[in-house]
Amino acid sequence: MPMHFSKRLETSKSARILVPFISVLLALLAGSILLLLYGKDPLVVFGEMLNSAFASTYGISETLVKAIPLMLAALAISLAFRMKLWNIGAEGQIYMGAFGASGVALFFGHLSSWILLPLMTAAGMLAGALWAFIPGILRARLQVNETFTSLLLNYVAILWVDYLCYGPWKDPKGSNFPLTPRFPDNATLPTMGDTRIHLGLLVAILLAVALWFLIRSTRWGFEIRVIGESWDAASYAGMNIGRNIVLVMMVSGALAALAGVSEVTGITHRLQHGLSPGYGYSAIIVAWLARLHPLAIIPVAVLFGGLLVGGYSVQTEGVPFSIALIIQGLILFFLLGGEIFVTHRLIWKRQKELRS
Amino acid sequence: MSSFMIVDFLAATVQAGTPLLLAASGEMMAERSGIMNLGVEGMMLVGAVSGYLVTVLSGNHWLGVVGALGAGALMALIHAFISITLRGNQVVSGLALTIFGSGLSSFLGKNFVGTPLHPRFEAIPIPGLAKIPVLGPILFKQDALIYLSFLLVVLLYLILFRTSWGLALRVTGEAPAAADASGINITRIRYLNTVLGGALAGLGGAYLSLVYAPSWIEGMTAGRGWIAVALVIFGMWSPIKVMAGAYLFGGVEALTFRLQTMGVTVSPFFLQMLPYVLTIVVLVLAVQRNRQEAGPPAALGIPYDREER
Numbered sequence: 002m003p004m005h006f007s008k009r010l011e012t013s014k015s016a017r018i019l020v021p022f023i024s025v026l027l028a029l030l031a032g033s034i035l036l037l038l039y040g041k042d043p044l045v046v047f048g049e050m051l052n053s054a055f056a057s058t059y060g061i062s063e064t065l066v067k068a069i070p071l072m073l074a075a076l077a078i079s080l081a082f083r084m085k086l087w088n089i090g091a092e093g094q095i096y097m098g099a100f101g102a103s104g105v106a107l108f109f110g111h112l113s114s115w116i117l118l119p120l121m122t123a124a125g126m127l128a129g130a131l132w133a134f135i136p137g138i139l140r141a142r143l144q145v146n147e148t149f150t151s152l153l154l155n156y157v158a159i160l161w162v163d164y165l166c167y168g169p170w171k172d173p174k175g176s177n178f179p180l181t182p183r184f185p186d187n188a189t190l191p192t193m194g195d196t197r198i199h200l201g202l203l204v205a206i207l208l209a210v211a212l213w214f215l216i217r218s219t220r221w222g223f224e225i226r227v228i229g230e231s232w233d234a235a236s237y238a239g240m241n242i243g244r245n246i247v248l249v250m251m252v253s254g255a256l257a258a259l260a261g262v263s264e265v266t267g268i269t270h271r272l273q274h275g276l277s278p279g280y281g282y283s284a285i286i287v288a289w290l291a292r293l294h295p296l297a298i299i300p301v302a303v304l305f306g307g308l309l310v311g312g313y314s315v316q317t318e319g320v321p322f323s324i325a326l327i328i329q330g331l332i333l334f335f336l337l338g339g340e341i342f343v344t345h346r347l348i349w350k351r352q353k354e355l356r357s
Numbered sequence: 358m359s360s361f362m363i364v365d366f367l368a369a370t371v372q373a374g375t376p377l378l379l380a381a382s383g384e385m386m387a388e389r390s391g392i393m394n395l396g397v398e399g400m401m402l403v404g405a406v407s408g409y410l411v412t413v414l415s416g417n418h419w420l421g422v423v424g425a426l427g428a429g430a431l432m433a434l435i436h437a438f439i440s441i442t443l444r445g446n447q448v449v450s451g452l453a454l455t456i457f458g459s460g461l462s463s464f465l466g467k468n469f470v471g472t473p474l475h476p477r478f479e480a481i482p483i484p485g486l487a488k489i490p491v492l493g494p495i496l497f498k499q500d501a502l503i504y505l506s507f508l509l510v511v512l513l514y515l516i517l518f519r520t521s522w523g524l525a526l527r528v529t530g531e532a533p534a535a536a537d538a539s540g541i542n543i544t545r546i547r548y549l550n551t552v553l554g555g556a557l558a559g560l561g562g563a564y565l566s567l568v569y570a571p572s573w574i575e576g577m578t579a580g581r582g583w584i585a586v587a588l589v590i591f592g593m594w595s596p597i598k599v600m601a602g603a604y605l606f607g608g609v610e611a612l613t614f615r616l617q618t619m620g621v622t623v624s625p626f627f628l629q630m631l632p633y634v635l636t637i638v639v640l641v642l643a644v645q646r647n648r649q650e651a652g653p654p655a656a657l658g659i660p661y662d663r664e665e666r
Contacts, residue, residue, distance in 0.1 A: 004442055008664055035464075087448050139637075145644050148395065148448060149587050153633040156580050164626035282456055289449060323463040330399075330457025334435060337445035337453065 006345035013343055020339040021290055028331035035327065036320070046320055050311025060310065062196035066268065068306030070095065070260035070277065072205040074284030075302055076212055077256035079293040083216065084229045084249050090136060090151030091257040092281025093158030094129040098258025099265045100162055101128030103181060103272035106188040106265070107170065114187040121188060122262050129258020130251040132158060137250030141243040147250070155281070166274050179274035190267040199267030201259075206299060208256070213295040225249060257281065279326075283309075286333045305329070360491075366611055367495045372569060373614075374607020375506050376401070376561040376578075380585035381592065381599045382513055383557025387433075388589055389517065390550040391530040391656040394436050395451025397558045398582025399458020404429040404559025405566040406462040409573040410469060418476050421567055422502070422560065429559020430552045432458060437551040441544060444660035459576060466573045478502055478568045502564055509557075513596040526550065530654030533661045543661050558582065580633060587636045591643040593651045602639075609635055 033043035054064045074091040081088035102125035109117060136150035165171075166179040175182070190199040216222040228235040228242055236242055260280060265272055287305050291297035312325025380397050387394050394400075407428035412421030436454050439445040478500040486497040496507075517523040528536040529546045537543055561581075566573050584606060592599030613628040621628075647653075 006444070039464075089452060139641060143641055143644060144648070145637075145641050146590075149583060149640060150637050152583055153580065153587075153636050156633045157630045160626045160630050164624055167626070168624060282452075285449075285452060286456070321464050321467045323460040323467070326460025327457060327464060328460075330453050330460055333449065333453035334439060334457065337450050338439045338443045340445055341443045 003349075005348045006341055007348055009344055009346055016339075016343045020342060021292070021336060024290070024332055024335035024339055027335045028328050031331050031335075032324065032328045036324070039320070041318065041320055046315050046318060046324070047311075049315050049318060050308070053314035054307030054310040059196075062193075062198050063310050064303060064306040065202060066197045066199075066306070067309045068302040069199070069201040069205055069267070070264055070280040071284050071287050071305050072209065072298055072302040073201070073260035073263065074257045074281050075287035075291065075298045076205070076208055076295055077253045077260075078284055079288040079291070079295060079298060080212065080216075080225070080256065081249055081253040082288060083293050084225050084245065085232075086140070086246060086249055086253075087146075087148040088133065088136070088151050088250060088253050089148060089285060090133060090154050090254070090281070091260075091284055092277060092279065093151070093155035094132050094254045094257035095261040095264070095277045095281050096155075096158040096162045097128040097132040097254075098125035098261030099272055099276050100158075100165065100261070101125035101258065102262040102265050103170070103184075106184040107181060110185040110188060112187065117187050118190070118266065121266060122259070125258050125262035126255040129261070130255040132258075133250045133254020134247065137247040137254075140250075141246040162272060162276065163274055166272060170272065172271070181272045184265070184270045188266060189270055190263070192267070197268060199263065201263030201267050204259070204263070205302075208259075209295045209299050216295065257284075260284075278309075283329055286329050289333060290336060364491055364494050366615065367608075368498070369611040369614070370604055370608040371495060371499060371503060372607070373610040374604040375503055376564045376569065376581055377585050377588060377606055378506050378510070378600055378603035379561035379564060380558045380582060381588040381603055382509060382596060383429075383554035383561070384586050385554075385589045385592070385594055385596065385599055386513065386526075386550045386557075387554035388657055389526055389530045389594055389654060390547045391533060391654055391659065391661070392437070392440055392547050392551045392554075393447045393451065393658040394433065394440075394454070394551060394554060395448060395586060396432065396436055396454025396458065396582075397451075397585050398578055398580065399455035399462075400429045400432045400555050400558035401458075401562030401565070401578045401582045401585075402462035402576070403432050403458045403465075404562030405577060406466040406469075406562075406573055407559065408563025409474065409566040410465060412474060412476075412567060413469060413472055416475070418478055418567055422563060425559040425563030425567075426556040427559070429562070430556040432559070433552045433555020434548075436555070437548050440660065441547045441551070444662060447658050447660075455582070463575045466575065469573055470575070471572070474567065474571045477571055500568055502560075502568060510596045510600050517596065527654075530656055533656050537661070537663065547661075558585070561585070584632060584636050587640050590647065590653070591639050593643075593647060594654065595651075605639075606632060606635070 036043040036046055054060050074095060078088060078091055102121040105121040105124045132154060135154060136147040139145040139150055140147040166181060170181040172180055172182040190201060192199045216225060224240050224245060228240060228245055232242055264276055283305055287298060287301050291301040308325050308328065312322045316322055380401055384394060384397055404425040408421040408425030411424030412418045432454060436450050439450045440447045480498055480500055483497040487493045525541045526546055529541060529543050533543050562578060565577055570577060588599055588602040591602040609632055613631050616628055617625050
């Protein structure tokens with residue numbers, strides 16, 4: 002019996018709210034089937050994930066540590082996606098941000114913290130903005146699909162950082178590991194108590210509020226929303242779409258780069274190979290699950306931070322870390338699939354009955 | 358460079374281009390029907406690991422090929438259901454497929470990293486043809502999957518442009534409302550081609566793990582899925598041109614590999630950037646050309662809703 006969807010007269014508010022929650026539940030259910038096939042008890046595995054991520058002070062602090070880059074990158078992505086600009090280059094922009102900040106730390110490490118940290122941040126954000134400028138200008142001027150260009154540049158950015166870490170910036174005392182020397186202490190973000198939670202958390206939350214205000218209450222935010230609804234309508238209204246594409250991509254790149262800056266200044270204190278375990282990709286799901294709402298990104302990023310921490314911890318149970326990635330993909334599937342219930346009703350009917 | 362080295366290089370070009378050719382051909386069929394699937398990278402990875410696991414466990418590499426085709430098809434079925442039946446966002450669904458596929462492949466292959474592969478696809482010289490100077494060793498001293506890929510390109514070309522089935526497929530991608538009115542079952546055509554595209558992407562991945570590497574390495578596709586999608590644009594949704602593009606990129610890969618072993622002073626990291634940078638350059642050029650000649654299918658990426666016709 003084929004599925005048929007009939008348009009609702011009004012969009013369903015309850016579906017809008019329920020779909021994200023049901024998506025997460027269904028993703029866990031589908032993940033359970035996989036775990037059962039793998040010979041593991043899903044309740045034990047998910048229990049352990051939950052336990053390690055949220056049940057202790059240490060767990061919660063590590064979850065928040067992972068949530069910081071996710072938040073920043075998801076904010077970056079949400080801004081671009083709102084304009085229907087598919088910037089999936091956050092991963093590369095994170096690496097370029099880390100590169101910019103590290104360059105300043107390695108060559109101007111003698112400056113005082115008050116000058117050095119802002120300088121590192123500025124350099125990182127600039128590197129990310131310029132990296133995102135490439136897909137932006139190609140889209141605005143030459144109509145080249147930004148999805149491909151932003152994604153392909155991820156590989157280039159990662160190889161660039163690898164080149165530096167294996168080559169010119171390699172720590173001579175690092176026993177051949179692909180990493181730069183440790184930054185001086187002036188280049189380190191303050192942390193909370195004896196946890197690894199650093200100032201980046203506060204910055205991310207403030208930025209979420211700022212972005213929310215920008216999109217809701219400013220003229221530029223209004224333009225972004227209108228362009229996101231319809232490029233044609235925005236163009237008729239005299240809005241400069243090309244300029245906005247480039248601008249939004251660059252701001253998006255700078256925000257994502259901030260995730261890279263905060264990782265090197267707050268966590269690793271050096272540039273290293275494999276700096277981001279795919280934060281830029283997970284952040285796409287975070288942004289989408291939060292329905293691109295800046296404030297909703299905060300709790301969703303914390304949830305996903307917990308998923309990563311949980312994913313690492315169940316490795317001791319013999320479950321590969323990739324279970325966390327699988328669940329992320331599943332959440333996005335159910336979320337996308339569920340979207341139609343907001344605007345449509347499902348009717349189970351045969352083709353013939355519909356036509357009559 | 359001696360002539361022997363050039364022939365050797367071109368033969369390696371065909372091998373390096375084959376995974377791209379298979380995956381891009383599949384994506385081309387899906388896009389022709391109006392479905393854009395950005396999950397090629399994920400489908401290739403799952404195809405690669407499935408082909409490898411089935412071969413190792415069954416001891417038969419042809420069963421491995423069947424496993425890869427099936428795994429790719431199943432992955433594509435998820436995308437088909439979301440984007441055709443549920444009319445979800447195709448860009449994001451494709452990304453989800455890639456994230457899911459990279460997770461699933463690493464999950465499935467965890468305990469098989471480094472397992473030796475037996476049996477393997479060996480080169481089978483085609484009697485007579487393999488003796489042709491230059492062309493023989495390049496085209497006719499290859500493995501069975503490469504011969505199959507030649508056949509595939511011819512077959513897809515004939516289906517697309519010489520059969521009523523191909524016509525229906527093209528109309529579905531260009532003008533679904535008109536196709537629907539003339540009695541073409543849009544849902545069926547889109548499902549069929551998206552799933553076929555996934556099967557071919559799976560096979561492309563398996564070519565990496567069964568022939569090219571041959572081994573299972575996490576994330577071994579290294580962006581080839583994305584290059585394959587770009588090749589469809591470069592190849593203007595036409596099988597022969599897509600093939601030319603795939604071999605162009607195969608050539609670049611074979612070249613960077615040779616330059617590295619020849620001890621060129623350029624850092625290997627820069628050489629490895631080459632395919633990605635080249636893809637961007639090619640995309641820019643192709644988009645400019647396509648604006649004058651052949652653009653994408655008009656309904657590409659747009660869900661079909663009869664109520665909104």
